[in-house]
Every structure is written in C-alpha cells, then in structure tokens.
Amino acid sequence: MIYDPSADDRLDRAFMALADPVRRRIIARLSRGPATVNELAEPFEITKQAVSKHIQVLEQAGLVTRTRDAQRRPVHLDAAQLEALTAWIDRYRLIHEQQFRNLDALLTGRGTDAAAPDTEAPNTGAAQEATEP
Amino acid sequence: MTNPVTINAPEGLPFIEIIREFDAPVEAVFRAHREPELVKQWLGPNGYEMDIERWDFTTQGGYRYVHRNPEGEEYRFNGTFHTVRDNEFAVQTFEFEGYPDVVAVESMTFEDLGDGRSRLRGWSTYPSVEARDGMVESGMEIGLREGFERLDAILAA
Numbered sequence: 001m002i003y004d005p006s007a008d009d010r011l012d013r014a015f016m017a018l019a020d021p022v023r024r025r026i027i028a029r030l031s032r033g034p035a036t037v038n039e040l041a042e043p044f045e046i047t048k049q050a051v052s053k054h055i056q057v058l059e060q061a062g063l064v065t066r067t068r069d070a071q072r073r074p075v076h077l078d079a080a081q082l083e084a085l086t087a088w089i090d091r092y093r094l095i096h097e098q099q100f101r102n103l104d105a106l107l108t109g110r111g112t113d114a115a116a117p118d119t120e121a122p123n124t125g126a127a128q129e130a131t132e133p
Numbered sequence: 134m135t136n137p138v139t140i141n142a143p144e145g146l147p148f149i150e151i152i153r154e155f156d157a158p159v160e161a162v163f164r165a166h167r168e169p170e171l172v173k174q175w176l177g178p179n180g181y182e183m184d185i186e187r188w189d190f191t192t193q194g195g196y197r198y199v200h201r202n203p204e205g206e207e208y209r210f211n212g213t214f215h216t217v218r219d220n221e222f223a224v225q226t227f228e229f230e231g232y233p234d235v236v237a238v239e240s241m242t243f244e245d246l247g248d249g250r251s252r253l254r255g256w257s258t259y260p261s262v263e264a265r266d267g268m269v270e271s272g273m274e275i276g277l278r279e280g281f282e283r284l285d286a287i288l289a290a
Binding site: 092093095096097098099100102103104105106107108 | 136138140142151153155156157161162165171174175176177178179269
C-alpha cells in the first residue's frame with residue numbers, strides 16, 4: 001500500500017469489495033489456498049480481464065495479496081485482514097444465531113416430534129381430568 | 134421468519150447479555166431447556182454431538198455434558214442450577230472444563246409475550262473481563278471455521 005489510511009477507511013473499502021458476489025466467491029476459493037488468476041477465473045462465465053479487475057479491487061481493499069512465484073503470480077487471501085473485518089462479537093453471535101435457529105426448529109416441530117409442546121401444555125391437564133372423573 | 138438475536142457485550146465489562154424472541158409459547162421454550170433429550174437437539178454449535186452425563190434442571194440441580202466436534206475433539210462443561218422457577222426464571226453456574234475454575238453465573242428469564250410468543254433473556258457474568266473475552270474468542274474460532282466451511286459449501290454448489 002502506498003499510503004496508510006485509517007482503519008475506518010480500510011474497513012469501508014473491504015466491505016465495499018465484499019459487497020459483490022463474484023468477489024465473495026473468489027475469497028471463498030482463496031480460503032482453501034492460493035490460486036492464479038487463471039484458476040480463479042475458471043468457474044466464472046465472465047472474462048479473465050473481468051476477474052483480474054475483481055482481484056484488483058480485493059487487493060486494494062487489502063484482502064488479498066499477490067506474490068511472484070517464477071512464472072506464476074498466485075493470489076493469496078490475507079486471512080488476518082479478513083478477520084479484522086468481522087468484529088469479534090459477530091462471530092460469537094453466529095453461534096448463538098445457529099443455536100437459537102435449532103431451538104426454533106425444535107419448537108415448531110420441524111426438528112422432532114417430541115417437541116410440539118404448544119398443544120401439549122394445555123391438553124395434558126384436561127385429558128387427565130376427563131379420564132379420571 | 135427468523136427472530137434476530139441481540140447480544141450486548143460492552144468492552145471493558147465482564148458480562149454478556151443475550152436476548153432472543155421465539156414464535157412459541159414460554160412453556161415450550163422452558164421445556165426445551167428442561168428436558169435433556171430436547172436440550173441435546175439445539176444446544177451448542179452446529180455439527181457438534183452432545184452427550185449429557187447429568188441434566189437436572191431444578192433448583193439445587195446441576196449438569197455436565199460434552200460437546201464433540203466432527204473431528205472428535207471434546208469440550209466438557211458443568212455447572213449447578215441454583216434456582217429454577219417453571220416458565221419464568223433460572224440461575225446457573227457455567228464452567229468450561231478446558232478453563233477450570235473460571236465460572237460464570239448465568240441467569241435466564243423466560244417471558245410470555247402472549248399470542249404464543251415468548252422472549253428469552255440471558256445474562257452471564259464472568260469473574261473478569263479477560264475471562265469474558267476469552268469465552269467470546271473461543272466462540273470466535275469456531276465461528277470463523279464454520280464460516281469458511283459454509284463458504285466452501287457455497288463454492289462447491
């Protein structure tokens with residue numbers, strides 16, 4: 001980077017870079033290891049030039065770096081930078097979101113038959129009274 | 134429809150507040166906390182197996198369980214249920230055995246919102262800000278790994 005912008009500026013650019021689905025898929029691919037522009041372009045319908053442009057945006061946002069490796073210029077994910085993007089509280093939230101969605105599923109009976117309690121609570125008392133006059 | 138979860142964990146203070154509403158009656162939400170067979174189905178991160186050694190969700194009761202991730206790594210937790218009032222309130226201690234002796238005190242309030250809806254309010258107090266942050270950061274690692282797994286899944290689709 002030529003200049004050192006404030007942390008807020010970097011965040012702004014990183015989030016803008018990630019606001020595009022093609023760039024998010026590039027990031028996802030790079031999360032499994034470095035790749036060349038050719039390799040990154042493979043799954044897309046768009047031209048290699050367009051993919052190069054996307055990589056430039058990610059590079060300017062500080063999310064990926066490019067190194068020289070003989071003839072190859074692989075693109076690397078800057079995992080530390082990506083991690084700085086999502087505040088720690090959000091990842092903690094992710095776990096709780098999932099957990100509560102599981103609880104939702106259970107409560108609405110999508111998870112298991114054992115949990116359809118919204119009819120169970122009022123009925124048991126009445127049923128017992130009815131069978132034991 | 135999904136109800137959002139609100140998490141309040143101010144910097145420099147040793148507590149975490151978690152609030153979530155449910156499209157289910159308060160009795161059902163309480164029961165999902167009381168019955169170990171139901172607890173097993175939702176508590177903990179996705180993809181983890183839960184073995185419950187003890188689960189006595191009553192006043193002066195207690196619990197101990199293990200979460201096992203897909204790689205087979207085990208995380209054990211234990212605590213006591215200090216007070217449990219049906220469909221209303223519970224206080225428990227919470228200890229991750231990987232960090233022994235650091236015990237959080239957690240209260241849960243079950244609120245009836247009418248129309249078959251309810252709200253769960255959790256409040257965890259840790260012995261120090263460092264302990265609180267350590268807890269959150271351990272969740273962070275799991276969250277990050279699962280995030281990448283989902284990204285992988287999206288990419289593979």
